[in-house]
Amino acid sequence: MATLAPPAITQNPDIRYLGRLLGDVIRAYGGDHLYRQTEYIRSASVDRARGIQGADVTDTGLDALSLDDTLSFVRGFMLFSMLANLAEDRQGVAAEPGADVASALDRLEKEGVGRDAVLRLLEEALVVPVLTAHPTEVRRKSMIDHRNRIADLMRLRDAGRTETDDGENLEEAIFRQIALLWQTRPLRREKLFVADEIENVLTTLRDIFLPVLPALYARWERVLESRPPSFLRVGSWIGGDRDGNPFVQAPQLRFALSRACQSALGYYLEALHALGAELSLSTELAHVPQPVLDLAEASGDTAPSRRDEPYRRAISGIYARLAATYGARAGQAPPRPSALRGEAYDSPADFRRDLVTVAQGLASEGDGALATGGALGRLIRAVETFGFHLATLDMRQNSDVHQRVVAELLKVAGVEQDYAALDEDARIALLRRELASNRPLGTRFSDYSEETVSELAIVEAAAEAHRAYGPPCIAHYIISKAESVSDLLEVDILLKEAGLWRAGVDGAPPQAAIMAVPLFETIADLEAAPRIMSAYFGLPEISGVVRARGHQEVMIGYSDSNKDGGYITSTWSLYKASKALEPVFAEAGAAMQLFHGRGGAVGRAADRPSRRSRPSPRGRCRAASASPNRAR
Numbered sequence: 001m002a003t004l005a006p007p008a009i010t011q012n013p014d015i016r017y018l019g020r021l022l023g024d025v026i027r028a029y030g031g032d033h034l035y036r037q038t039e040y041i042r043s044a045s046v047d048r049a050r051g052i053q054g055a056d057v058t059d060t061g062l063d064a065l066s067l068d069d070t071l072s073f074v075r076g077f078m079l080f081s082m083l084a085n086l087a088e089d090r091q092g093v094a095a096e097p098g099a100d101v102a103s104a105l106d107r108l109e110k111e112g113v114g115r116d117a118v119l120r121l122l123e124e125a126l127v128v129p130v131l132t133a134h135p136t137e138v139r140r141k142s143m144i145d146h147r148n149r150i151a152d153l154m155r156l157r158d159a160g161r162t163e164t165d166d167g168e169n170l171e172e173a174i175f176r177q178i179a180l181l182w183q184t185r186p187l188r189r190e191k192l193f194v195a196d197e198i199e200n201v202l203t204t205l206r207d208i209f210l211p212v213l214p215a216l217y218a219r220w221e222r223v224l225e226s227r228p229p230s231f232l233r234v235g236s237w238i239g240g241d242r243d244g245n246p247f248v249q250a251p252q253l254r255f256a257l258s259r260a261c262q263s264a265l266g267y268y269l270e271a272l273h274a275l276g277a278e279l280s281l282s283t284e285l286a287h288v289p290q291p292v293l294d295l296a297e298a299s300g301d302t303a304p305s306r307r308d309e310p311y312r313r314a315i316s317g318i319y320a321r322l323a324a325t326y327g328a329r330a331g332q333a334p335p336r337p338s339a340l341r342g343e344a345y346d347s348p349a350d351f352r353r354d355l356v357t358v359a360q361g362l363a364s365e366g367d368g369a370l371a372t373g374g375a376l377g378r379l380i381r382a383v384e385t386f387g388f389h390l391a392t393l394d395m396r397q398n399s400d401v402h403q404r405v406v407a408e409l410l411k412v413a414g415v416e417q418d419y420a421a422l423d424e425d426a427r428i429a430l431l432r433r434e435l436a437s438n439r440p441l442g443t444r445f446s447d448y449s450e451e452t453v454s455e456l457a458i459v460e461a462a463a464e465a466h467r468a469y470g471p472p473c474i475a476h477y478i479i480s481k482a483e484s485v486s487d488l489l490e491v492d493i494l495l496k497e498a499g500l501w502r503a504g505v506d507g508a509p510p511q512a513a514i515m516a517v518p519l520f521e522t523i524a525d526l527e528a529a530p531r532i533m534s535a536y537f538g539l540p541e542i543s544g545v546v547r548a549r550g551h552q553e554v555m556i557g558y559s560d561s562n563k564d565g566g567y568i569t570s571t572w573s574l575y576k577a578s579k580a581l582e583p584v585f586a587e588a589g590a591a592m593q594l595f596h597g598r599g600g601a602v603g604r605a606a607d608r609p610s611r612r613s614r615p616s617p618r619g620r621c622r623a624a625s626a627s628p629n630r631a632r
Contacts, residue, residue, distance in 0.1 A: 014087035014154065018178070021171070022080055025178045030072050037069060038076050079181055086147055090154060101223050115224055122228050126593065128622040130235035130394065131201050133244050140188050141200060146181045150174055194238075194245060194252045198259060201238045205391055206263045209234050213385055214378035230384040234391040235476075235622060236260075241396045242458070243480045250457040253393070257465045257473055258330060260390035265326045268351075269334055271379045272319045278375060279311035279358075292361035295354060300340045311358065318354050321345055329388060329468055347470060348387040355380050389473035395462060395514070396478040397455070402490040405455045406431075408448060409441040409493070424484055428539075431489040435510065435541060440497050456497055462514065463498035471513055478555055478595075482518030483525060485535045491516040509544025517595065521557030523569065526577040529554065530584050537588035546590045553622070554581060555595035595622040 027035035041062060065073055108118065153174045156164065164173050213232060221227050239256025242248045281288070288310050296310035299317025306312050320342030326334040328344040345351045359380065362370040407419035416422070416430060434441065442448070442456055462474050477491050492512065495501040500513040520529040533554065536542055546552050556574050578594060585592040 012084075012087045012091055014090060015084045018083040018087060018150075018174075019080060021175050021178050022076065022083060022182075024175060025182050026072075026076055029179060029182055030076075034069060034072055037065065038073055041073070075182070075186070078186065079178070082143075082147060082181075083150070083178070086151055086154075090151065101220055105223065115226070119224065119226055119228060122231050124591070125229075125231040126233070126621065127231055128233045128235045128392070130237060130595070130622055131204065131391070132237040133197055133241050139186060140184070141203075142184055143181065143186050146177050146184065150177045153177065194247050195255060197238050197245075198252070198256045201236055202259055202263050202390075205234065205236075205260070206267065209391075210264070210267050210382060210386065214381040217381045217385075218378060230381065233385060235394060236391045237394050237396060240393045240474070242401075243396045243398045249454055250461040253395075253458055253461045253465070256393060257389065257469060260393070260473075261388055261469055262326070262330045262332075264386050264388055264390040265322060265330065266335060268379065268383065269319065269322055269326065269336060271375060271382070272315055272322065273336065275375055275379070276312050276315040276319065279315060279362075280309060281311050281362075282308045283310060284308055286365055289361045289364050291357045295357060300342075311361070314354075314358055316340060317342060318351070318358075321354075322351060325351070325388070348383050352380060352383045355383065387470060387472055389469045392472055392475050393465075394476045394478055394517075395458070395474060396480060396519075398480045399482055399487040399490070401451065401455065402479070402487065402494065405452045406490045406493050408452045409497075410434075412446050412448065413441045413443075415441065424486055427484075427486040428489065431486060431493055432539065432541065435489065435492055435496065435501065436503050438496070438503050441493070442497050455494060459494050459498040459500065463500055466500070466513060474514055476517045476553060476595075477514050478517045478519050480519050480521075481525075482520060482532070483528070485532060485539070488516045488518055488536055504541065504544065509548050510541050512545045512549075515549070515553060517553045517555055519555040519557055519597065520577065521597070523573050526556065526573045529556075529577050530580040533581060534584045534587075537584065537590070543588065546588060549590075551591035551593045552585065552588075553593040553595055555597055557597040593622065 023035060023039065026038060105115065105118065109115075153164070153170060157170055157174075162170050164170055213234075216232070217228065217230070236256075237244065239248060239252050292314055293310050295314035295317060297313075299313045299320065301313040301316040303313075306316075316338075317340065320338040320340035321344065322342075323334050323336075323338040324342045324344040326332075355376065359376055362376070403420060407416075410416040410419050410430070415434070419427065419430070422430065448456070465473050477495065479487055479491055482488065492501045495512065495514055495516075502511045504510045518529070518532065520526050520532075533552075537546060537552075556577055581592055
């Protein structure tokens with residue numbers, strides 16, 4: 001009988017390239033003996049995986065390793081896995097034929113869906129990747145930084161470069177970064193604090209999302225031949241997720257929002273500084289519209305060298321106002337203060353308005369090329385996307401905590417002595433009566449448990465954040481273990497304590513500054529979701545709030561449902577729940593905004609669901625990412 005040839009192993013060429021350089025590093029820094037041992041074990045393992053005859057009885061060489069060599073061997077394969085993941089991340093969907101916007105538009109056009117229809121859809125769409133906390137992450141930021149530098153260098157290699165911008169041989173530069181990885185302690189020895197998590201995610205938001213999203217929008221604008229709305233935003237749980245991390249309290253929430261504001265405004269200030277150097281147009285050579293001249297005059301920039309350069313003077317004034325905004329909102333001077341005095345902007349919309357004035361002035365000359373795209377266009381898009389808050393921060397807490405806190409508030413206020421003993425109908429009736437009044441239950445003259453004090457403090461911090469950074473900074477309050485209508489109303493009660501829920505007056509619907517979002521995660525919760533949401537929408541005050549807002553979010557979780565029913569049952573239950581919720585939302589007259597919480601094993605690369613098996617929300621979607629680590 002003929003022997004079948006072993007199956008071929010297809011491999012990303014970047015994996016082979018980086019693997020070869022890693023081998024060179026092991027030989028250079030671990031010695032030739034370690035390299036030969038590692039290579040022998042690797043090749044023997046590959047032969048066994050390919051089913052080569054006799055490979056299963058071959059000595060793999062593992063038993064011959066000393067303890068020190070074993071540790072080095074493990075470190076080598078750990079680094080190989082990291083570099084292989086980097087290569088796969090770089091490849092991503094780009095390797096899939098037709099996985100780009102232009103190809104998607106072509107396919108849609110063949111199906112009779114034109115660009116105008118796509119733009120109308122995008123007007124109503126919302127896509128929000130949400131970065132979630134990872135308090136058990138033990139990999140050091142230094143390892144991630146080295147990995148990211150390798151990714152940057154690999155991009156130069158993709159472009160056909162042989163040298164870095166500094167004139168260094170490109171392959172030697174990549175080798176050097178891998179050598180640094182080889183000699184860097186990979187694991188954190190110290191406990192990870194919430195502030196560390198916040199700084200880690202800010203690095204991702206600042207270095208990846210801030211520059212990349214405006215560039216993506218510019219690319220989409222060219223393909224669509226029209227400026228699309230800013231439908232792609234960013235969210236975060238880090239600093240607001242108390243259910244995931246009990247050390248998240250009011251100070252951590254304030255710190256997360258303050259640092260996010262500093263990052264966003266700092267990025268804008270740097271962009272304005274660069275624009276000031278770029279926009280050197282002179283009134284002697286270009287016509288300048290009156291609105292731009294007005295901005296220039298209001299700037300206070302009287303430097304003789306810029307007398308004939310109104311765009312630069314206008315940018316100087318905008319910079320001064322944004323620097324004042326930084327000081328007012330971040331509580332400290334910006335890294336590069338302005339030499340001029342300016343009045344702080346009240347909102348991102350006011351800042352954007354001045355930028356648009358400059359852009360319209362540039363558009364009035366020639367073919368308008370100076371106003372389209374470029375640094376100014378990207379800055380305007382960044383302001384639309386990130387505002388002054390950078391990323392919308394979600395609050396999250398377990399429904400059991402809400403029940404205990406509301407029960408204590410009601411008891412101390414003399415409203416209900418044993419809220420926990422009430423049945424669901426009685427709870428709903430009581431909570432609705434309280435929501436009909438703006439009278440708070442809590443008072444600073446009463447003593448409360450530590451838990452209640454903490455929960456009241458964090459909703460008060462959220463109210464402060466709305467005043468400081470605007471409502472988009474916190475828009476959602478996610479309720480873990482949501483099993484009833486009262487679980488949602490309890491959150492509204494807590495929000496009312498900080499003025500974030502206001503009862504309707506003279507027939508007007510109530511106002512909810514933050515949306516209560518149920519998280520349905522177990523199989524039983526997913527099956528109950530349509531019934532719970534139907535009953536919730538059936539309450540007149542809730543119906544008024546939802547109709548005024550236009551949409552309601554529901555979070556469906558993959559992690560607990562996966563543990564509860566297994567991967568296939570979980571995926572099917574999530575799909576059924578999302579479909580069963582559609583008529584409930586249609587009857588309520590509200591758009592359904594689904595938050596896909598792809599945590600746990602389902603969110604890992606080793607267990608990635610196929611595109612066909614993913615529940616597909618229509619229109620508005622947010623999705624949690626299990627780790628904020630930088631990917632290319």
